[in-house]
Amino acid sequence: MAMENQTLKDAGNTGTPLERYVNIHVGNFINVFLSVLAVLVMLAACIALVQIVHHGFPQLWRAPDEYQTLHLLLQKILLLAIAGELGLLLLFHRTSAAVEVVMFVIARKMVATDVTAFDLLMGSAALAALLVVRFYYLPGKPE
Secondary structure (H helix, E strand, C coil), X not given: CHHHHXXXXXXXXXXXXXXHHHHHHHHHHHHHHHHHHHHHHHHHHHHHXXXXXXXXXXXXXXXXXXXXXXHHHHHHHHHHHHHHHXXXXXXXXXXXXXXXXXXXXXXXXXHCCCCCHHHHHHHHHHHHHHHHHHHHHCCCCCC
């Protein structure tokens, strides 16, 4: 974060006064826009969570095919996880958040009912590779 602040200070000190003004204000606008976008994504995820809890879980006991209902419920829950990680990515711009978003997308695809054995194999390999990248090649401690 200190490096990012130093870069912003350096960007504000170079160029003509008009360029400095544009750099500072456009950068502030982009940060505000991404923050609002992250809040909207999280708000949509909260609304979807209420909908899943209110309508999705009771379907497990009423549906004639519980297995299909469970698959749909897991897909919706993973979609909420993707939304949460996307909100974190928009706010903090961490590489680990981008890797986690991709991991959740792959996991959601693997939960679908129409996947083949090859899709499962490739998804498992991709998840394993992303886990290795996440834990061994990205800076900082995994949370």
